[in-house]
Amino acid sequence: MMTTVIETWALRKQFGSTVAVSDLSVCIRRGEVFGFLGPNGAGKTTSVKMLLGLVEPTSGGATVLGAPVGDRSCRARMGFLPEHFRFHDSLTGREFLRIHGRLLGLHGAPLERRIDDLLARVHLLEAAHRPLRQFSKGMVQRAGLAQALIGEPELVFLDEPTSGLDPLGRVLVRELIEELRARGATVFLNSHLLGEVEATCDRVAFVKQGRTVHELSLKESTAALEVELKADRTDSSTLNGLRNFAHDVRLDGSIVRLRVKSENVVPEIARWLVGQGIGIHGLGSRRKSLEEWFIEVMGEDQRPG
Amino acid sequence: MRRVDGLLTIAQLTWLEARRRRIVLAGLLCGLAFLLVFASSVYFAQHYGTPAGTVSLLQQQMQLQVVTLAGLYAVNFLVVALAVMLPVDSLSGEILSGVMQTIASKPIRRAEIVIGKWLVYWVIIAAYIVLLAGGLVLLMRLITGFTQQHLPVALALMWLEATVLLSVSIAGGVCFTTVTNGIIAFSFYVVAFFGGWIEQIGVMMGNASARYVGTVISLVSPTDALWRLAMHLIQPPAMAQVQVTPFSPASVPSAAMVWWAVAFVIGVLAIAVRRFQKRAL
Numbered sequence: 261m262m263t264t265v266i267e268t269w270a271l272r273k274q275f276g277s278t279v280a281v282s283d284l285s286v287c288i289r290r291g292e293v294f295g296f297l298g299p300n301g302a303g304k305t306t307s308v309k310m311l312l313g314l315v316e317p318t319s320g321g322a323t324v325l326g327a328p329v330g331d332r333s334c335r336a337r338m339g340f341l342p343e344h345f346r347f348h349d350s351l352t353g354r355e356f357l358r359i360h361g362r363l364l365g366l367h368g369a370p371l372e373r374r375i376d377d378l379l380a381r382v383h384l385l386e387a388a389h390r391p392l393r394q395f396s397k398g399m400v401q402r403a404g405l406a407q408a409l410i411g412e413p414e415l416v417f418l419d420e421p422t423s424g425l426d427p428l429g430r431v432l433v434r435e436l437i438e439e440l441r442a443r444g445a446t447v448f449l450n451s452h453l454l455g456e457v458e459a460t461c462d463r464v465a466f467v468k469q470g471r472t473v474h475e476l477s478l479k480e481s482t483a484a485l486e487v488e489l490k491a492d493r494t495d496s497s498t499l500n501g502l503r504n505f506a507h508d509v510r511l512d513g514s515i516v517r518l519r520v521k522s523e524n525v526v527p528e529i530a531r532w533l534v535g536q537g538i539g540i541h542g543l544g545s546r547r548k549s550l551e552e553w554f555i556e557v558m559g560e561d562q563r564p565g
Numbered sequence: 566m567r568r569v570d571g572l573l574t575i576a577q578l579t580w581l582e583a584r585r586r587r588i589v590l591a592g593l594l595c596g597l598a599f600l601l602v603f604a605s606s607v608y609f610a611q612h613y614g615t616p617a618g619t620v621s622l623l624q625q626q627m628q629l630q631v632v633t634l635a636g637l638y639a640v641n642f643l644v645v646a647l648a649v650m651l652p653v654d655s656l657s658g659e660i661l662s663g664v665m666q667t668i669a670s671k672p673i674r675r676a677e678i679v680i681g682k683w684l685v686y687w688v689i690i691a692a693y694i695v696l697l698a699g700g701l702v703l704l705m706r707l708i709t710g711f712t713q714q715h716l717p718v719a720l721a722l723m724w725l726e727a728t729v730l731l732s733v734s735i736a737g738g739v740c741f742t743t744v745t746n747g748i749i750a751f752s753f754y755v756v757a758f759f760g761g762w763i764e765q766i767g768v769m770m771g772n773a774s775a776r777y778v779g780t781v782i783s784l785v786s787p788t789d790a791l792w793r794l795a796m797h798l799i800q801p802p803a804m805a806q807v808q809v810t811p812f813s814p815a816s817v818p819s820a821a822m823v824w825w826a827v828a829f830v831i832g833v834l835a836i837a838v839r840r841f842q843k844r845a846l
């Protein structure tokens with residue numbers, strides 16, 4: 261069983277003199293929900309388009325579902341919701357899905373059943389006979405989501421799927437991603453809504469000016485648990501002692517900040533401090549939020565664009 | 566393995582779109598309006614024109630032939646307009662709006678997208694030619710009893726002429742925005758039209774270099790040459806030789822022009838497909 265679904269090496273795309281993606285190197289495993297984060301213009305959409313064969317890379321290489329990037333038959337196993345999704349607005353919701361089902365090789369009764377299921381799933385069954393012209397923005401977006409799922413894909417690219425959706429629509433997207441995960445499908449998610457990414461993704465990569473600069477696992481978040489300690493003695497021997505429990509021990513004014521592998525380490529630290537006769541004024545642990553990560557990785561100087 | 570019939574699905578989508586945007590209906594209604602105008606003018610000319618017996622039978626036949634040619638001349642313009650306008654925003658519009666992203670991310674060849682669209686427009690244009698030119702000749706016959714000779718070959722040449730323009734308009738849609746593409750494709754026709762006249766004038770005035778320039782232009786843009794060939798084939802040889810009407814070409818393009826036009830269409834489509842394959846969507 262192949263476990264790597266997407267692998268890229270120094271994938272690069274240049275439009276004239278504009279470098280959209282300068283060095284994309286990621287490895288995404290089967291069944292993973294992968295978040296792709298970065299400021300506007302960082303090259304997220306261009307990366308997704310390269311992986312789908314919509315944009316030809318300038319250099320570098322990638323395999324997607326075991327085939328070189330751009331391979332046609334593999335695309336039958338993928339789904340894609342583009343950023344700013346739109347389609348011919350004279351088509352009805354059902355016709356729209358039928359066309360895309362056919363493009364994936366679905367026909368006849370199984371296709372119609374699949375369309376009915378999906379329309380019901382995205383709450384568009386009643387509106388299915390109306391042209392997309394009469395759909396609201398969120399309805400169009402949900403039709404696009406159904407389109408991305410019609411071929412029961414193994415790999416789904418969602419480029420800002422919740423843009424234009426109301427809170428209920430966002431819950432729907434989250435549920436759909438959970439359903440994909442339960443099915444063992446892989447999800448590649450571009451999003452600016454970090455709360456949402458935090459709630460759905462297993463792993464994220466930060467992309468900055470077309471380069472993947474940091475990767476972070478959110479599930480078995482090792483480096484992410486930060487401990488703050490206020491003690492009456494913070495000399496170097498104390499700090500050295502603390503290094504047995506944690507890595508990245510820093511003294512920040514009178515506060516010691518350290519990163520630990522798991523929450524179980526916190527009581528051990530407390531016991532050790534007490535054993536050393538060090539008075540504890542405060543000891544707390546918390547997970548660093550994705551937003552804090554984002555700002556740290558991107559640097560405060562990052563301006564959108 | 567699921568069978569993906571990309572070409573057919575793109576053709577279905579294109580046809581559905583053309584119908585929904587009332588393009589087919591508009592073409593049909595305007596065509597019928599033209600035929601109505603044509604029929605009524607012929608009818609009134611026939612019944613309230615020159616009293617019978619004042620002109621010879623040959624003269625009368627010639628007059629009717631000229632009227633038919635004039636009608637076909639107008640039909641030609643309508644067909645040219647349709648061939649340019651019908652596909653003008655098809656690819657460029659879908660690329661611009663992002664519609665193409667959902668289509669092209671499916672397991673389908675980009676060539677199938679281009680050719681699928683082309684085929685549907687090709688058939689619509691054929692139907693339009695048969696409706697307009699066929700209807701015109703039929704009305705002529707019903708009203709005046711005049712029978713047009715060699716109609717099928719003339720219609721085939723008109724179709725080929727429109728096919729050249731259709732292919733240029735499709736190919737332009739890959740590289741240019743809609744309006745730019747429209748301007749280029751229409752200019753392509755007008756240049757040929759103008760080149761045709763230069764060639765005519767060159768022949769009539771015995772100016773070899775004007776004739777040469779005209780021939781070169783018709784090689785670059787073979788549309789007008791095809792039309793002139795059609796006009797030449799359709800009229801009685803006697804009439805074509807004396808060049809009494811503006812519809813009798815002084816310089817008749819060689820039949821090799823047909824093969825050149827076919828090669829031209831294939832070449833333009835090949836370029837369109839190649840460019841589209843490289844195009845970032």
Ligand SMILES: Nc1ncnc2c1ncn2[C@@H]1O[C@H](COP(=O)(O)OP(=O)(O)OP(=O)(O)O)[C@@H](O)[C@H]1O
Nearest residue numbers: 275278279280299300301302303304305306307845
């Ligand atoms: N077709 C194109 N031609 C020229 N430049 C392009 C093209 N597409 C993208 N770019 C440029 O490439 C860079 C990356 O764009 P991209 O759309 O991938 O960013 P993004 O990370 O998706 O941004 P956002 O968060 O705003 O969606 C931008 O600087 C953009 O201007």
Ligand SMILES: [Mg+2]
Nearest residue numbers: 304305306343
């Ligand atoms: Mg984007």
